[in-house]
Amino acid sequence: MPSDEDDWVIADSAWWGRWFDRCAVRLRRGRPVGTGPLPPSSVPRGAPVRHVEGTLLPGLRDAHVHSGxxxxxxxxxxxxxxxxxLGSVPALIAELLAADDPKLPQIRAVGAFLTAPGGYPSDRSWAPPGSFREVRSVADAESAVGEQHRFGVRAIKVVLHPDAGPTLPARVLEAIVSTAHDIGLPVIAHAEGDNTVRDAYEAGVDGLAHTPWTERIDxxxxxxxxQRMSWISTLDIHGYGADAVELRTAIDNLRRFFHLGGTIYYGTDLGNGPLPMGVNPREIAALQTAGLAPEDVLTAMTDLDAAIPPCWVPSGLDRPSSRFAASLRTARVLDPAPTS
Ligand SMILES: [Zn+2]
Known part of the structure; x- marks a missing residue:
């Protein structure tokens, strides 16, 4: 690619897998290219440069949002x-993607919830027709996964919630997982209730949409x-800042999962109750309570290899643990340079 399409951003500091002092990052159409921050002297003479005060970060991600x-x-x-x-009417996602609106975040989707006939969330007021797909048999499992795949999803979402209605039989769940894996898609489960984490694990599920909160995982x-699963945090939906037994159970599970080397993604379940739009400082503080250092939180919120616009904290990211969450709340997405 010709380098004259590129512009550079120079920041006072950066976190990009590790901390950097004053440094430069090369962008193409507003997205980082190359291997991360370089010394400012690396910027070619005459290249377009913007200076930002504060701390530059890879684009921050919320891994659990309901766009509708x-x-x-x-x-x-x-x-x-x-x-x-993590669960919307696929046509709505298609509409959002087609809009190509620079004021929208980048969106990746799982398509509809795959669930048993009459199962969660088919009876919920927040789940419109199309946001869930009832799966009736092993053969239907293959069809349902194929339908989501044709929508361009990046993963398949399944529901294991026996207290809220019928659940998928094990052989149907396994068919969903194997069909998804055959076409290269991971499977993320909503696992709620006794033994559902074990059931998800044994069926080959790759990730959980929520840190388990209904039982202590032994x-x-x-x-x-x-060893195998990733968890999306969603701690703040328990109590929304107040103490709650579910929050304590989830933090205990997450602390031990993290200690065992489990992969954690920051996610808030946006759309579920009174959560702040954007970076949620309570979610971050709860992750810190579970033992994550600021750098671990940033790792859970970013993907160094993703082609997404970077973020920056205009007044500089406050690294001490007690001020970190409030400081990160002031992060903004870096708009592409205006084209001349
Ligand atoms: Zn959700």
Whole structure:
């Protein structure tokens, strides 16, 4: 690619997998290219350069959002560069992607919830027709996964929630997982209720949409789970800042999962209750309570290899733990340079 398409941003500091002092990052159409921050002297003579005060970061991601239930422009204005939609009407996602609106975050989606006939969330007021797909048999499992795949999803979402209605039989769940894996898609489960984390693990599910909160996961199962599964945090939906037994159970599970080397993604379940649009300082503080250092939180919120617009904290990211969450709340997505 010709370098004259590129512009550079020079920041006072950066976190990009590690901390950097004053440095430069090369952008193409507003997205980082290359291997991360370089010394400012690396910027070629005459190249377009912008200076930003404060701390530059890879684009911040919320890995659990329901696009149909929130104002995504407000989410981006609140510092989130990318959202993973974790259950919406596929046509709505297609519409958002087609809009190609620079005020929207980048969106990746899982398509519809795959669930048993009459199962969660088919009876919920927030789940419009099309946002869930009832799966009736092993053969239907293959069809359902294929349908989501044709929508261009990046993962498949399944529901294991036996207290809220019928659930998928094990053989149907396994058919969903194997069909998804055959076409290169991971499977993310909503696992709620006794033994559902074990059931998800044994079926080959790759990730959980929520840190388990309905039961304590014993260390033996957790050791296996941490080897293979990733968890999306969603801690703040329990209590929304107030203490709650579910929050304590989730933080205890997450602390031990993290200690065992499990992969954690920052995600808030935006659309579920009174959550702030954009970066959620309570979610970050809860992750810190579970033992994550500021750098671990940034790792959970970013992907160094993703082609998404970077973020920056205009007054500089405050690294001490006690001020970190409030400081990161002021993050903004870096708009592309105006084209001349
Ligand atoms: Zn959700």
């Amino acid at each position: 239930l929130v104002d995504l422009r407000a989410v981006r204005a609140g510092g989130i560069a990318q959202v993973d939609d 260390d033996r199962l957790l050791t296996d789970v941490a």
